[in-house]
Every structure is written in structure tokens, then in C-alpha cells.
Amino acid sequence: ASLPPGPKPVPVLGNVRDLTAKELWLPAAEWAKQYGDVVYLHVLGQGLVFLNSPEAAFELLDKRGSIYSDKPALVMAGELCGCKNMVWLLFRYVDPSLTLPTSDSVQVAFTAYGDQSKRQRKLMHKAFGLPAIPSYNPLLQSETHAFLRRIVSSPESYVAHTRRYAGALTLKVVYGYEPLAYEDKFIALAEECVDILANEIASGGGIWPVDIFPSLQRLPVWAPGAGFKVKAARWKAKMEEFVDKPYEYVKNSIKSGTFKPSFCSTLLDDDNKTTPEFEFDLKWTANSMYSASMDTTMTTVSHFLLAMIAHPEVLAEAQKEIDTVVGSDRLPTFKDRPKLPYIEAILNETWRWGVPVPLNLPHRLMEDDVYRDMHIPKGSLIFGNIWAILRDERIYPNPSTFAPERFLEKVDAATERRRDPRNYVFGFGRRKCPGANLVESSIWLLMTAMIATLDISKAVDESGQVVEPQVDFENPIFRIPNPFKCGLRPRSEQALKLIQQSELAS
Numbered sequence: 001a002s003l004p005p006g007p008k009p010v011p012v013l014g015n016v017r018d019l020t021a022k023e024l025w026l027p028a029a030e031w032a033k034q035y036g037d038v039v040y041l042h043v044l045g046q047g048l049v050f051l052n053s054p055e056a057a058f059e060l061l062d063k064r065g066s067i068y069s070d071k072p073a074l075v076m077a078g079e080l081c082g083c084k085n086m087v088w089l090l091f092r093y094v095d096p097s098l099t100l101p102t103s104d105s106v107q108v109a110f111t112a113y114g115d116q117s118k119r120q121r122k123l124m125h126k127a128f129g130l131p132a133i134p135s136y137n138p139l140l141q142s143e144t145h146a147f148l149r150r151i152v153s154s155p156e157s158y159v160a161h162t163r164r165y166a167g168a169l170t171l172k173v174v175y176g177y178e179p180l181a182y183e184d185k186f187i188a189l190a191e192e193c194v195d196i197l198a199n200e201i202a203s204g205g206g207i208w209p210v211d212i213f214p215s216l217q218r219l220p221v222w223a224p225g226a227g228f229k230v231k232a233a234r235w236k237a238k239m240e241e242f243v244d245k246p247y248e249y250v251k252n253s254i255k256s257g258t259f260k261p262s263f264c265s266t267l268l269d270d271d272n273k274t275t276p277e278f279e280f281d282l283k284w285t286a287n288s289m290y291s292a293s294m295d296t297t298m299t300t301v302s303h304f305l306l307a308m309i310a311h312p313e314v315l316a317e318a319q320k321e322i323d324t325v326v327g328s329d330r331l332p333t334f335k336d337r338p339k340l341p342y343i344e345a346i347l348n349e350t351w352r353w354g355v356p357v358p359l360n361l362p363h364r365l366m367e368d369d370v371y372r373d374m375h376i377p378k379g380s381l382i383f384g385n386i387w388a389i390l391r392d393e394r395i396y397p398n399p400s401t402f403a404p405e406r407f408l409e410k411v412d413a414a415t416e417r418r419r420d421p422r423n424y425v426f427g428f429g430r431r432k433c434p435g436a437n438l439v440e441s442s443i444w445l446l447m448t449a450m451i452a453t454l455d456i457s458k459a460v461d462e463s464g465q466v467v468e469p470q471v472d473f474e475n476p477i478f479r480i481p482n483p484f485k486c487g488l489r490p491r492s493e494q495a496l497k498l499i500q501q502s503e504l505a506s
């Protein structure tokens, strides 16, 4: 079998010049149109495979998951800095020109496929499987209300409020920890580690000389050129602190009987077996959730805001629906969800149009494989091209337009399944996002509460001029818009009153 088709490589360097540092999903969508639903490129012999249709993505990443679920490994970040146990890791992507690294950080699911990743996923499934989700509802509700209160008090800081919402929610869900309003120790520690990962470990494109020549690991620390080992030891200590400290907090609060139910407390209690292996998995799994939820939540909320700014008629229609179903005497709750089909369609369209992780996170193929007479070499990195799938005009006419109505059209069950963006935006197979059920609830409530209480529009500057949002996507993995200006204010006196009163209720 021959390799799948793709842009013509040059000798040795391969397709280096075909890759772009920003928005790689745009050329990847063009390759999909030109070469079909499986496209192959290589960079210095490293195979990159793009799966551009649901059929190809499900067949390989899902059905053949036993060989398509590994993750790429990096020696410096993984081995020396101790991040190999993290399910997520921030690192920088190699600049396509292979001369200069990009300055962007990206996150990648990192644990190699094997017993450890299976155990970690089992823990996450237990905590975030569908049956567990209703138990988080009160927490989601109180965090959403706290978010609204912060927004009305300083709307210009909506980015910081969204990050705090995601961070606090994760700390509470995972550790039962209530962060302080300002200068919280765990949030500060988490941000410090995120910064080390993004700006230190990941500098130089995330690829260090030791990644290319693993034998450098054996250099003694005093040897010339071994400075990386000293740095790695320092960063590793910080990473371990980030993993150990919140975990110790849970254990101590269980001992003193002051704990709040959480992912960790439930598992420690349920399994009642604190073998070193179990504790190791638990604390690294818990820790990885923090990074995993930050940028993805930020991306989704940003796209929702952009869509509302660009389409005031959609916001008005959604507010009409809320006013009819919920009224103006209370804030929406999960019980209202089945009666709000237009809002459901907005959420669907936000997932589809925003595409938070357009090329998925790469999986690594563990064995040579053949698919439809095409040879896919062992070691290839496999990208589920979620962007191309969700911009397929045969399924979504005028795909670049934000149009929630498309999801209100009655279709047969097979088309319904095929067009549901949730089947794609959270990835595929055995590495599919374990947080999907949780964010399905958390983002729904956050979005619905914003629609119910806020006017969302373009910002206006001091001289009264409307400020057009400047949208730019620099991050090579997450489709996360750079912070843009936007106008957020209470919809009415009554809405403001409900937001302020929510503090008493929570």
C-alpha cells in the first residue's frame, strides 16, 4: 500500500514549508478538499496524518483505538521536568520553518497510552461520567452566579473573571477547595506552573537538544552544556509542589473532617485503598484537570461572546425565549434546559462555529496500519481534523456563518447524529475529553445565565466610539482569540437585582 496523498514534500525536510505556525487548520482544510479524507505529510521523516471526515476519524481513532491512542513523548518536558505523568502539558509547537520556535504555548494530552493512562481515565470517568454530573449542579450554579457578580462589578476584566471561574470550578470540583477571592495560594501556584510550562520548559519550541539526543540525559550536572538538567530539576520541584500541595489539602481535610465532597475525596473514600500506585494516579490525574479546563473554557466563552456581539438578533431571540420560559423573577436553572431549544441551538452552534481544538490533540500510531489501501506508518502523529468536519458545507450550509437555526431543522436520526458537534469537538476514541459531560453542563449554565441577565455588545470607548473586536488566533492548537474588547452590562434593573441577590442564595 502507498502512503495517503498529500502536498508534495521536498527531499529530507519533507513538508516543512507547507506547515504554518498560525491557524494550521486553514491549510489543512484546503488539503482535505484537494486530497480527500486522509492526508499525509512528513517533517524530517516524522509522519503527520490528517483525518478529514467523521468516517476516517471514527474508524481509526475510535474503532482501531488500541493502536491509535498513544501520545507523542518529549524527554525534557516529560522525563526531566516530571511532566510525563500529567495528562496535559503545556509546550510549544515546533515552528514550521524549523529555524525559530513560535512564542505560543499549547497544551497537549501527554500520558503515553498504556496501563497508567487507562487507570487515570478510569478515575476521570468515575468522577465525570454522566451519572455523576447532577451532583455538581449546586456548585456550577453558585460559581456561575459568582461569575455574574464579578462581571457586573468590573465588566472590562471579563477575561480574568472567566479564567477565575474555570480555575475555581476545577479546584472545587477536583479538590473541594474554596479559593480566596484575592491572591489565593493554589491559584497562584497553578499560574506559576502554567507559566513555567509555557515560557520556560516550552521555550525553544518545546523541543530541547535532549529530545533529539536522549543520551544527553546522562551528562553529569557539572558538565558544560548540562545547564538544562539544573533547570529541569528546579522546574520539576515546582511541578511536584503543584501536584502535591492541593492533594495534601484534601487528605488533611478528610482527616480533620472538614472536607467538602470532591473528585479526590470521593475516590479516596469509595475505593478505600490508598496504595502508592492509586495515590500517584489520583494526584496526577487531579492536577491535570486544572490545565485542561482553563484554555478550553476560555476559548468557548470567547466564541460565544463574539457570536453574540456579531449577531444581536440571535441574542434578542434567545432573551425572548428566556423571558417566556423563565420569566424575570429568577435566574435560569438546569430544570429549564429542556424548555429552551433555541438556547440549546446556540450552544451547538458555538461548539461548531468556535471549534475550540480544531485539529484535536495529536494521537501517536503505535503500529504500522493499512486503511483503504493506504499505508499509515508506525509513529505517525494523527490529527483528527475537527475544523474540516465542522466546516463541511454538505452538512452545514454556509459553514462560516453563525446560524443556530440550522440545529432546529428536523432531520432523521442518522443526520442528527452526524451533525451533532459534540461528537467531534471533544476528540475521539480512548483519549476523548473526559471533562466533556461536565463542560456540557457548566458552559450551558454560564451561557444561559449571561443571556438572561446581560446585554452583550461591542465596547464603546471614552469618546463614545464603538470599538470593533480585533480577533486574532495565535495559539497553534487552541482556537483561542486574543483578548478583545466587548461591552457587558446588566440587561435591566431587575436583572441586576437578581445577580446581586444570588449571593444570598448561594
Ligand code: HEM
Pocket (backbone or CB within 6 Å): 087, 088, 109, 110, 111, 117, 121, 170, 288, 289, 290, 292, 293, 296, 297, 300, 356, 357, 360, 361, 362, 363, 425, 426, 427, 428, 429, 430, 431, 432, 433, 434, 435, 436, 438, 439
Ligand atoms: C470547553 C471545553 C473543552 C473542550 C472543547 C475539550 C476538548 C478536548 C479535546 C479535543 C481533547 C483531546 C481528545 C483526544 O486526544 O482525542 C481533550 C482531552 C482532555 N480533556 Fe478536555 N476539553 C474541554 C474541557 C475539559 C475540562 C473542563 C476538563 C477537566 C475537568 C478536561 C479534561 C481533559 C483531559 C484530562 C484530557 C486528556 C485526556 C487523555 O489524553 O486521555 N477537558 N479535551
